[in-house]
Structure formats: C-alpha cells, structure tokens
Amino acid sequence: MMVVGVGNRFRGDDGAGLEAAARLRSRAPELRVLERDGDLAGVLDAWADEDAVIVIDATRSGAPAGTVQRFDVGDAPLPAAFSRGSTHLFGIVEAIELGRALGRLPQRLVVYGIEGLTFTLGQGLSPEVSAAVEDVVGDVLAATSIAPS
Amino acid sequence: MADKVRTIKVDALARVEGEGAIYVKARGQKVEEVRLRIFEPPRFFEAFLRGRRFGEAPDFTARICGICPVAYMMSSIHAMEDALGLRVDGPIRELRRLLYCGEWIESHALHIYLLHAPDFLGYDDAIRMAKDHRREVERGLELKKTGNDILRLLGGREIHPINIRVGGFYRLPTRAELAPLAEKLKRARDLALETVRWVSTFEFPDFDRDHEFVALRHPSEYPMNEGRIVSTRGLDIAVRDYEDHFAEEQVPHSTALHSRLKARGSYFVGPLARFALNRDRLSPVAAEAAREAGLGGDCRNPFRSIIVRAVETLYACDEALRVIAAYEPAGPPALEAAPRESVGHGCTEAPRGILYHKYQLSADGLIAAARIVPPTSQNQKAIEEDMTRFVEGRLSLPDEKLRWQCEQAVRNYDPCISCSTHFLKLEIDRS
Numbered sequence: 165m166m167v168v169g170v171g172n173r174f175r176g177d178d179g180a181g182l183e184a185a186a187r188l189r190s191r192a193p194e195l196r197v198l199e200r201d202g203d204l205a206g207v208l209d210a211w212a213d214e215d216a217v218i219v220i221d222a223t224r225s226g227a228p229a230g231t232v233q234r235f236d237v238g239d240a241p242l243p244a245a246f247s248r249g250s251t252h253l254f255g256i257v258e259a260i261e262l263g264r265a266l267g268r269l270p271q272r273l274v275v276y277g278i279e280g281l282t283f284t285l286g287q288g289l290s291p292e293v294s295a296a297v298e299d300v301v302g303d304v305l306a307a308t309s310i311a312p313s
Numbered sequence: 314m315a316d317k318v319r320t321i322k323v324d325a326l327a328r329v330e331g332e333g334a335i336y337v338k339a340r341g342q343k344v345e346e347v348r349l350r351i352f353e354p355p356r357f358f359e360a361f362l363r364g365r366r367f368g369e370a371p372d373f374t375a376r377i378c379g380i381c382p383v384a385y386m387m388s389s390i391h392a393m394e395d396a397l398g399l400r401v402d403g404p405i406r407e408l409r410r411l412l413y414c415g416e417w418i419e420s421h422a423l424h425i426y427l428l429h430a431p432d433f434l435g436y437d438d439a440i441r442m443a444k445d446h447r448r449e450v451e452r453g454l455e456l457k458k459t460g461n462d463i464l465r466l467l468g469g470r471e472i473h474p475i476n477i478r479v480g481g482f483y484r485l486p487t488r489a490e491l492a493p494l495a496e497k498l499k500r501a502r503d504l505a506l507e508t509v510r511w512v513s514t515f516e517f518p519d520f521d522r523d524h525e526f527v528a529l530r531h532p533s534e535y536p537m538n539e540g541r542i543v544s545t546r547g548l549d550i551a552v553r554d555y556e557d558h559f560a561e562e563q564v565p566h567s568t569a570l571h572s573r574l575k576a577r578g579s580y581f582v583g584p585l586a587r588f589a590l591n592r593d594r595l596s597p598v599a600a601e602a603a604r605e606a607g608l609g610g611d612c613r614n615p616f617r618s619i620i621v622r623a624v625e626t627l628y629a630c631d632e633a634l635r636v637i638a639a640y641e642p643a644g645p646p647a648l649e650a651a652p653r654e655s656v657g658h659g660c661t662e663a664p665r666g667i668l669y670h671k672y673q674l675s676a677d678g679l680i681a682a683a684r685i686v687p688p689t690s691q692n693q694k695a696i697e698e699d700m701t702r703f704v705e706g707r708l709s710l711p712d713e714k715l716r717w718q719c720e721q722a723v724r725n726y727d728p729c730i731s732c733s734t735h736f737l738k739l740e741i742d743r744s
Contacts (some may be wrong), residue, residue, distance in 0.1 A: 205427070205454060206461060206471070258440065265443035266451060 165308055166196040166214045168207060170221040170256050177229070177280030177293045181220040184278070184297045184304075192305060204259040208268045216272040218304055221256050222280040222293075229281035230292030232300055237273040274307075276300050317341075319712070333728070335719055336566070337704050344708070347700040349693055349723075351567040362683040367393050367652060367674055368479050374670070374685065375473045380423065382473045383416035383464065384663030387538055388670040388685075393479045395553070396657025396674050397650035404643055405481040406538075407636050408467060412477070413537040413661070414633040415463025418456060418501065419471075420664035421584075421622040421629075424727045425508060426453025429619050432721040433515040449511060452504050456626065459501040463633060466494055481647030488640060495637045498630050505627035506602055512619045513606035520703065521613040524695050525577060526586035529662050535594040535628055536587065536662050543590055544580065545611075552660040555669050561686065572691040579694035582666025583726070584621040585612055596635075599628035615699060615725035622727075652678025663688050665727055689728045696726050 169185025172178045182199050189197045198210055211217045223233065225243065235242060242257050256275070263269045278300060281290040289297065319339045338346040358377060362370060370389040375382035387409060394401060401409075426449065427439040436442040443450040461471040466486060468474020476483045527548065529540030542558075543549045550558055561570040574580050589611040592603065603624045612621055654676040660669045666688030673682040703722050707715055 201472075205423075206458060208454065209458060261440045262443055262450070265440050266447055 165216045165218070166198060166211055167304060168198045168200060168211070168217060168219045170200050170204065170219060172201055173287060174285065176282040176284055176286055176288070177278075177290055178222050178283050179287070180222040180278040180280060180289060180293050180297055183289060183294070184220040184276075184300050187297065187301045188304060191301070192308070195308060204256055205262070207256075207259050208263050208266070211270050212268065214270045217270045217274075218307070219256055219260075219273070219275045220300055220304075221275065221277060222283075223277035224283065225277075225279060227279045228292075229279055229290055230296035231279040232296050233277040233279070234303075235275045235277070237269065237275055242275060243277075276303070319708070322716075335700065335723060337700070337719065339704065339708055342705075342708050344701050344705045347697045347704065348566040349697050349700070351569045351693075359683045359685055362672075362680050365680050367396070367672065367678045367680060370670075370672065370680065370683070371477055371479065372473075372475070377685070377687070379472050380420050381416055381663045381665070381668075383412055383468070383477075384661055384668050385670075385685075386474070386477050387413060387661040388659040388663075388668045389672070390477070390479050390659065391538065391661060392657040392659030392670040392672050393674075394650075394657070395659060396655040396672055397479070397652065398655075399480060399648055399650040401481060401648055404485065404640060405647070407640060408482065408485070410534075410537055411463060411633050411636040411640075412467045412474075414629040414636070415460045415467070417460070417537075417629040417664050418505075418626055418633075419460030419464065421626040422453050422456035422460060422508075424664075425512065425619055425622050425626070426450060426457070428727070429622075429724055430512070430515075432724060433512075433517075433619070452507060456501055456504050456508065459497045459630075462494060462497060466490065478647055480649055481645070483646060485642045485646045487642060491637045491640060495634060498634050498637070502598070502627065502630035502634065505623065505630050506598070509602045509606050509620065509623040509627055512623050515619070517614060517616040519614070520616055520699075522581075522615065522695075522699055522702070523613065524579070524581035524698075525574065526589045526611075527574075527580045527582050527667065527691075528586040528590045529660065529667060530590055531594070533594070535591050535596075535632070538661050542660060542667065544574075545586075545589060546577065548574070552669070553658040555658060555660065555686075556671070559669075559686070559691075561690070567693065569690045569693060570686075571693050572686060573694060579698055580691070581695040582688050582691050583618070584625055584664075584666075585615065585618050586666060587662060588612060588621045588624065595624070595628050596631045598631050599624055602627055615722070618725050618727075652676065665689060666691065689726075692726055692728070696723065696728070 167188055169181040171181040173182050185197050185199045188195055237260060241261055278296045280293055322336060334350040336348040336350055371386040374385040374389045377385050431439055431442045434442055464474055465471050469476040526545040529536035530543040531540035541549055541551055558575055559572055560575050561572050564571050606620050608620060652674060656673045658671050660667050668688055669686040671684040672680055675681050
C-alpha cells in the first residue's frame with residue numbers, strides 16, 4: 165500500500181494533498197508515503213510494485229470548501245475537477261490515464277479529492293480544508309488498519 | 314467575399330508550457346498579421362533579485378522553469394563566476410556538463426514523446442497515442458526517467474536541484490555513486506538511437522525557413538555551458554558583448570519581451586540552430602545517427618526539429634557516459650571567491666536555446682541589477698514570421714483544420730511560455 169500526496173504547497177489550498185501526506189507520515193511511519201509537487205509522469209514507476217495506491221489531491225469543482233470526494237479508479241476517467249490546467253507537466257489525471265493506456269495502474273487505486281477555497285500564491289490551508297485533510301487522514305488510517313499514534 | 318476578414322484563434326494552446334494564444338488576421342489570400350499572444354502573468358524575477366545575495370540567484374532563477382531549471386542555474390552561476398573572477402575547471406566543470414546532459418535528455422524526451430509525436434501520428438495527445446504505441450511511449454518515459462535520474466543524483470532532486478551553487482556543488486558524488494547511472498545511460502543511449510530512427514520515419518511538410526541561427530560555439534565541445542555566441546550570418550562575439558548586438562522590446566500583445574539582432578532583426582535559437590552551427594562537434598555515434606536520419610546539411614524545417622532533438626538526446630546520453638567514465642573526484646566541491654563591485658555575464662544552451670543572464674553586483678555581494686533573456690522570448694519574432702508564411706500557404710483550409718495545424722506548428726518550437734514571461738491560444742481573423 166502506498167499513499168501519494170499531490171499538490172503545490174506554495175499555492176494555498178493546493179497543498180492539501182501534501183499536508184495529508186505529511187500528517188500520515190508522522191502518524192504512521194511504517195506507511196509508504198510519497199509527496200509530489202511537480203511532474204507526475206514518474207509516479208507510474210513509483211507505484212509499479214504496489215497492489216493498492218491512495219492518491220490525495222486538491223480539487224476545484226465548485227463544491228463548498230473542504231468537501232471530500234472519493235473515487236475508486238475503475239474504468240472511468242477522473243472528473244475534470246482534478247485537472248491541474250497545467251500544459252507541460254503531467255498532472256494526476258494525465259498520469260492515471262497514461263497508466264491506464266500502458267496497463268500500469270495498480271490493482272486498486274483510490275483518489276481522494278479535497279475541495280480547496282483559495283489557490284493563490286501563499287502558504288497555509290484554509291480552516292475548512294485543514295479539517296477536511298484530517299478527515300481524509302483518518303479515513304486512510306482506518307483503511308490501512310493502522311491505528312493513529 | 315474575397316476580401317472578407319477571416320479570424321482564426323487558438324485560445325489556449327495545449328502541450329506547450331505556460332499560457333498563450335495565436336491570433337491570425339487574413340484578408341482574402343493574404344495574411345495581414347500574426348501575433349503570438351502571451352498572457353502568462355509577468356513574474357518580476359529580475360526585479361525581486363535586486364538586493365539578494367549573489368549566491369541566491371541560482372536557486373531563485375531555477376524556479377522560473379520546472380522543465381529547464383538547470384539552464385537557469387547554470388547561466389546564473391556562470392554569470393556570477395564571471396563577476397567574481399572565478400574560473401572553475403576539472404571535475405566540477407565536467408559534472409556541470411553531466412547535469413546539463415540530464416536536463417537535455419529529460420526535456421527533449423518529454424517534448425518528443427509526450428508533446429510533439431502525437432501531432433505527427435494523428436493523436437490528440439500522448440495518452441491516446443499510448444493505446445496504439447505503447448512500446449514507444451514506454452521508451453520515452455524510460456528516457457525521461459534516465460535524465461531525471463542524473464538530476465536527482467547530482468542535484469539532490471529531479472526538479473529544482475538543491476546541490477548546485479556558485480563555484481561548484483555542495484557535495485561531489487563518488488565514482489561508485491555514478492556507476493549505476495552509467496548502466497542506465499547505456500540503455501538510454503540505445504533507446505535514444507531507436508528514437509532518432511523512429512522520428513525520422515514521420516512525414517514532414519515542406520516548410521524550409523531562412524532564419525539566422527544563433528547558438529554557442531565552443532572550440533571542442535557540442536555547446537552546453539560555454540562558448541562564443543555565433544550565427545549563420547557571421548556573428549561571432551563573446552558572451553559579455555551580448556547587449557551590444559541584441560535588443561529586447563515590448564510589444565502590446567505579449568507579456569514577454571521580443572528580442573532582435575540590432576543589425577538584422579529576428580533570429581532563431583534552439584536545437585536547429587545548435588545543430589546547424591555545431592554538428593561537427595557531435596560524438597561519432599550521434600553524427601552517424603544524424604546522417605542516417607537524413608540530416609546531412611543544415612536542417613531548416615522546424616517540423617524536423619523533432620529529429621534534431623532526438624539526435625541531441627542521443628548525444629547527451631553518449632556525452633554523459635563519457636563524463637562518468639573519466640570522472641575522478643578531486644579538490645573541494647566548490648571554489649570560493651570574495652564578492653566585489655562588478656558585472657558578470659553568462660550564457661548557456663538551455664534545451665530550447667541560448668539563455669543569457671547578466672548581473673551587476675555591489676561590493677558587498679548584493680545584486681544591484683539583473684537581466685534574464687530566455688530562449689522562447691528570443692524566438693518569438695521568428696515564430697510569428699514562420700506562422701505568417703505557414704498560414705499563407707493554407708488559407709484554403711477550413712478554420713477548424715487550420716486552427717489544428719497552427720497549433721501543431723507552434724509546438725515545433727517547444728515554446729516555454731512561463732520561462733519567457735516576461736509568454737499561447739490561436740485566433741485567425743479573416744477580414
């Protein structure tokens with residue numbers, strides 16, 4: 165089992181996935197946790213030997229800030245809310261779809277989306293988003309049967 | 314109806330770095346105007362470097378780009394060392410070349426496989442291409458990863474390395490640490506040769522352009538870190554004379570400054586220019602692959618730049634292996650120098666072409682003034698000229714098809730809009 169936190173901590177709530185990864189790392193040191201802030205093409209190699217992977221990322225879907233969405237990545241592509249709008253770098257949507265085309269998705273892939281409020285320059289999460297990160301961390305710890313320390 | 318104004322807009326260019334657009338205005342069969350519009354917000358790097366210590370410039374300017382941070386670090390480092398009167402040689406110089414090889418491999422593999430090849434094979438993107446061309450896409454990913462592995466080993470991480478400084482490195486790698494990299498690079502060199510052969514089978518439209526090519530030229534090396542600035546029309550200057558020969562100007566439709574040669578106007582930098590001016594400096598294996606791929610003389614067709622990028626990728630793998638084989642760590646990881654009131658110039662070959670930095674330092678080592686001229690802003694005028702000619706030959710096409718072809722044509726230049734903004738969408742206005 166591997167957890168991948170995705171985002172940019174210098175863009176406000178875009179750092180939600182990274183913050184979740186950091187909290188998971190400190191509370192469950194035995195968990196394999198990966199943090200990715202840029203190019204995600206390499207993530208296919210990182211999870212090559214994993215049966216199950218959980219990805220945590222921020223979303224911009226228009227839902228209220230702090231809304232948590234959970235997707236079992238099966239046959240359908242991720243919703244557009246996960247798209248980074250980046251043009252040169254690979255975001256998680258592109259990485260997952262490329263992985264699917266190449267037959268390199270883990271058997272089980274779950275993506276958590278945490279709706280952000282602000283994505284402007286600056287560090288730190290909005291209170292609603294920070295609370296939602298805590299919910300996701302609890303969910304992941306429960307799913308991995310690791311008791312939080 | 315012949316005089317009807319026709320407007321074609323590509324409102325958000327995909328598979329280029331940063332935000333920009335193309336606007337084309339045509340009346341009848343005549344293209345009146347092409348504008349490469351860049352609306353990536355200004356980033357003020359040159360301004361906020363003022364007052365910072367000279368040693369901070371490499372890490373700051375690296376943040377201009379996530380694809381070519383090494384180029385920014387290297388140009389700023391060479392400029393600072395020029396200002397401080399520091400001459401770096403031996404293993405540090407060689408490791409810088411190895412690091413640059415990593416960036417060329419990573420950046421070129423990304424552009425060839427994930428951004429550019431889908432245009433030639435008729436796919437909307439690399440993901441759709443991967444379903445039918447799995448082996449090729451896997452090859453591209455493996456090449457890119459090898460480039461990233463070089464950056465991680467020498468730089469401490471893949472993007473925005475942290476082990477690079479004015480004077481050298483914070484820590485030099487051991488020979489044993491480089492050994493596994495050599496094994497990956499031997500395989501990458503084979504993959505790069507396959508890449509040259511693969512892309513040379515693509516179909517290319519006839520579209521030769523007569524630009525003045527500008528690149529570095531070094532007495533013995535295919536240029537990366539050092540050399541004189543030379544051109545196909547006789548320019549041959551030291552890096553410190555750059556501002557005597559090149560000027561930047563503002564244009565209303567772009568947040569990126571346009572560069573021109575004061576004497577002759579537009580010019581062109583990047584892989585085509587490097588190859589035209591330096592192909593006699595390629596390693597035997599890269600030179601042979603170029604010949605085999607049909608790149609005998611100058612290549613003046615921007616569509617064929619994908620072949621030149623593949624040749625340069627092969628060269629970079631070969632060169633990286635040469636550096637690793639000869640490497641013996643010796644001396645301190647970095648040379649030190651006391652700051653002084655001075656001006657320094659640096660120019661290195663980023664994957665997209667020459668990248669010029671100039672810094673003025675005060676006696677206490679603080680940056681008093683900074684100037685950064687990235688490759689994409691230097692190419693803007695030439696891209697607009699090329700697009701004018703390209704659209705003129707294709708005005709009979711319906712808007713949708715023309716828009717698609719224009720977007721493809723722009724990707725020939727691998728424009729890095731975020732770098733140049735101080736920089737893409739396509740609009741065609743048929744009056």
